[in-house]
Amino acid sequence: MNNFEQDLIDEGIDKNLILFDENKEYITYIHQNKKRKYTNPEEKVQAMTFLKLILQYNYPVESIKQFEPxxxxxxxxxxxIIVFNDIQCQSPYIIVECKKQDISDLEFRNAVEQAFSYATTELASYVWITSGLKDEYYQVPKERPRQRITISDIPQFGSKEIAVYKYVAGGQRGDKKYFDLIVIKQDELTQVFKQAHNALWGGGELNPSTAFDELDKLIFCKIWDEKNTPDGEPYKFQIYTKRNQKEEKDKNQKQSENERINQELAQRIYELYEEGRKKDPEVFKEDIRLSPEKIRAVVGYLEKYNLSETDLDSKGRAFETFMGSFFRGDFGQYFTPREIVKFIVDVLPINNNSFVLDTSCGSGGFLLHALDKVRKQADEKFKTNALKHHNYWHSFAEKNLFGIEINEQIARVAKMNMIIHDDGHTNVIAYDGLAPIEEASIKLEDNEENRDLKERLNKLAIKNQNKDFKPNHFDFIITNPPFGSTIKQTEKAYLHQYNLAYSGDSWLDLKPHRKGKESQSTEILFIEQAYNFLKDKGILAIVIPDGILTNSSLQYVRDNIEELYRILAVVSMPQTAFSHTGAGVKSSVLFLQKYSIEQTQKIKKFKENLQNKIKISQKYEDKMQDLDNLKKKEMKDLNNQYPSKEDKEQESYKEAKNAISIKYRKQITSLQDEMIEIYQQEKTRLFEEQGLDYDIFMAIAEDIGYDATGKPTGNNELDVITKELEKFIKGLV
Structure with missing residues (x-):
């Protein structure tokens, strides 16, 4: 229940219109002395509508009958409810049909038919159908055929005038009073978003993804209208009943009254959309693709609510909750569970001066939690100065929050998410987060073969999309890159600009070689791209599959991380962390702090010198040569035993040859394992001596607040880990 509704309830009690029992399970309508079960969802709508008729529309309680045969x-x-023209209740005037909030659009349409049939039977003049969330009003003609005529509202008591529109900014236009938009709470707004989406989806008329996209556009229009309508002017995002006088008089003669109303409403929405797009063309590039009837269905749900003035937490959580239920379906991979997002943002020392980036931002969850963190800081710093409070967090939202999302539709959702949270969307771009950042970062030999490639790469630069995406610029990168996707050199020309796009050279290879890989996993490349974006000592918090930490084939990735970053923390997530979003990969959150180039070079040089020293002291190359000589001798002896080509076709020769290969491969592996162990022991000792050693925060979370289906467990071990890790990081940075 929102504040407006609570005020009506309180006033209704004060004026002896209604009475509740002690537990608020039953409501009594005092004038008719009728007691009803208030816990029934439909009864709550009935009670609110009854009070509105008396306290807002000023109809006397004596002329109202409820539950009337x-x-x-x-x-x-x-x-x-029937409102009569007289206190003797002989002349029906308005028929009101009340339905529960979560009624479907089809059920609402049926309720309209039902109410209209009552009205024609009772010879009433008007019909009001309401679910609490949505209202529709109709005039009932006296003459046949009695077709419904849409109106913006029912008349006030004592007036025969039908208002052209219902909602005016500030609630007053000249000397005449109108309704202003009302602020709504989170649970109701979530329901409104869901109902509006379902009205578009229509059980299959539009696919859920398209319906979501179109609803985003209309929410954008709604917010734009609220922000740009001066006091005393009617909002455009509502149903009007008056013919547009600027139209040619005969233009709509062939249309029904409802068709005309829908067409004119759609035209106003198109105009709002175009106005908004002129200022911010990147938010929506496509036109609205809805029929006037579908536009009207959504406007019916949203028109009376003030999204701009509704508390940021309420509308943000409402959109996130609604969006989350959608993203867990076809777009589950773009949705990071709130518990993980909150954990990552909470442990980092982000403030309003921090530059924050998500290189694969999905629906914008990390960015919004960063914004929420800064807004809470403003709450603490500026409790009485509203202007300073607003500037503190709004400047951060507008200038310091950045996001990249490769899927254009999801990027649009992220922007809408930011708009609903009162801006920050300007620096969210629909682009490939792994593309080169800027031209200067692209280094190729200047030859004819590479010139065309270089030109293509320069055109791909992220900075071309937004000049504020700069290398060495960001304080924090918080991201959950897509797992399991691969980038192929044949598809993305930029792949070999990454060091991690090359096969790792082992320091134990006698003939080092650097070979470009044909493909590489995106989650690996994002680790290097984050390094490019971060400033020195900037922090990367990234969700990664555990394979990066454990697979022997990815040792070169771990070596690269060790040279580029200080490892601050590794926090293991449960196997089920992403199960309910459609991903079952075991993952961890890795916290890394970028080294300066000098520090990276120092570590690389140290490791290289140590490796060479160990190879010399252990006579590694001599031992490898000895093994190679022994293998060659055994192979020579074997070949002497099987001199002819036919002999070598025998199974016994093949088995003996394979046995020799396995024997020496094992010996080489054993020797290399011994070398690696010596290296690791010596590296640890020398790291400690030279001040290169450091503590790493390690934690395992087995329960993070929900199970494999997403159902809450009532326990979240990340809460405890957050406090400890926050202290650990704060002590370092």
């Missing part, structure tokens, strides 16, 4: 042929139905 209506004779329909041979059967008797019950009208929820």
């Amino acid at each position: 209506v004779k329909m042929g041979s059967s008797t139905k019950e009208a929820d």
